[in-house]
Amino acid sequence: MLESRSIQCLIERFLMSDAEPRRDGRLPLLIVGGFLGAGKTTWLRHQLHEGRFGRVHLIVNEAAQTPVDNLLLERADSIDVIAGGCACCDGREHLLKSLREFCERQAAAVDLGSQTLVLETSGLADPGKIAGAIARDPILARRLFLHRTIVLVDALHACELLQSEALAWCQVEVADEIIITKAIDVPVLERSRVAATLRQISPSSQISFADFGVAADLSTDPLALPYPIIARSAQEGQIRPYRLNVSGAGGWVSLSAWLSAVLEARGDSIVRVKGVVRTPAGRLLLQSVRREVQPPEILPESKIGGGTVPDDDLIVLIGRNIDQQRLEASWRRFGLGC
Ligand SMILES: [Zn+2]
Known part of the structure; x- marks a missing residue:
């Protein structure tokens, strides 16, 4: 029997290392992902308001050319917007350039203090591809480290999306932390099954709930079974x-x-x-x-x-x-x- 609980503890400890610059000067990068409509911006706005990440340079990626929420602009210490291309594919070069420029500014300015880089991805991005692109970039690999990937999942649409969208599955798979949103009005059994389904896809991630960005302590049934949307995992193995x-x-x-x-x-x-x-x-x-x-x-x-x-x-x-x-x-x- 696999000691899944001790593995969970082990992984949590890896992840708990705080988002502080490393001794080698590299800055922490936090990726916030999730499918379109999962509530990324609402959640992020609240975290920035609460100061969860300290001083933040925010990069917002919009696959389409859409304006960025003004409240986000107010809450971050500085912000870059990458619009008109998704940072995991057609907007990747734009993202890498923006990150390199930030690193240069940071290195040149002695009084900037430490900042956490937070990337809010577009709803169509695979965070794993973004992490890969950064790891392969010789400049960024020396300047940044991937601190954490947080993925938001909308409880109301999770199962439908996981069934139909391979991308939604990819997002959940690479998450260090999964935050289930819009679950407050979802019956206990249903939200428990959503959580069990996400746990099955991403057994090492921490899973919690949030309501309008605020952490919500919602009860779940630990014995609830995952939804049988395992079309993909049944073929490919759990x-x-x-x-x-x-x-x-x-x-x-x-x-x-x-x-x-x-x-x-x-x-x-x-x-x-x-x-x-x-x-x-x-x-x-x-x-x-x-x-x-x-x-x-x-x-x-x-x-x-x-x-x-x-x-x-x-x-x-x-x-x-x-x-x-x-x-x-x-x-x-x-x-x-x-
Ligand atoms: Zn993409």
Whole structure:
């Protein structure tokens, strides 16, 4: 039996590392995604009002040429608007340029203080593609780190969208945190089943509710079953976490080479990889979103674990149709040379 609860705790600890600049000066990037109409702007406006992310440079992406909510403009410390193209595809270059310019301004101005970059994606964006584009950009990879991907899902339309739109599924799969909106008037059983369905697609994400942007403590039935919209997962296998102990590894280089090889071969079935690996340089946080390995980052010693035997040298792969024994055997052959 997979220790899903302990994996959940482990992943939550990875994610709880706060959105502060790293010692190497890289700035945190938070991606806020979700399908059209999920309530991204309403939620974000409230978070900015509450100061949840501290000082914020906001980038708003609108796939169409539409004006940006004035209230958003008031709440962020600075804002860029990318209109007329979606940042995961036809607006990608525009996004990368905007991020590079922000990084340059930040590097040039000593008194700007630290800021969190928040990207509100268009409703048609796949956050995984955006994370990949940033990880591949040699300048941005040195200046930013992906802190968290938050995806909003409208309770009223979740099942219909997940059934019909592969994109909605992709958005949920890569989320670190899922916020279910418009659920307050949805009967308990129904919203419980929506939550169970999202949990099945994205077993490692934190799931909560919000009403008009405000966190809502809505009850759910933990025994509720997911909706049978598993057309895709029935064909392709259910997504679940797999845990791998990589202690005794031949160092970071062999681990990253092994991971690249695994993602190259099985990237379609691995959605996320997260883990902390101890190296002579310190504890490295390793992350990938789909095939893209994010640049590793050195964590402060105190941030994660904190116990006598922290969860170092443990990585979690989230994906489907992975044979645990073959995964371990592959790692032993490659990483340990046995
Ligand atoms: Zn796109």
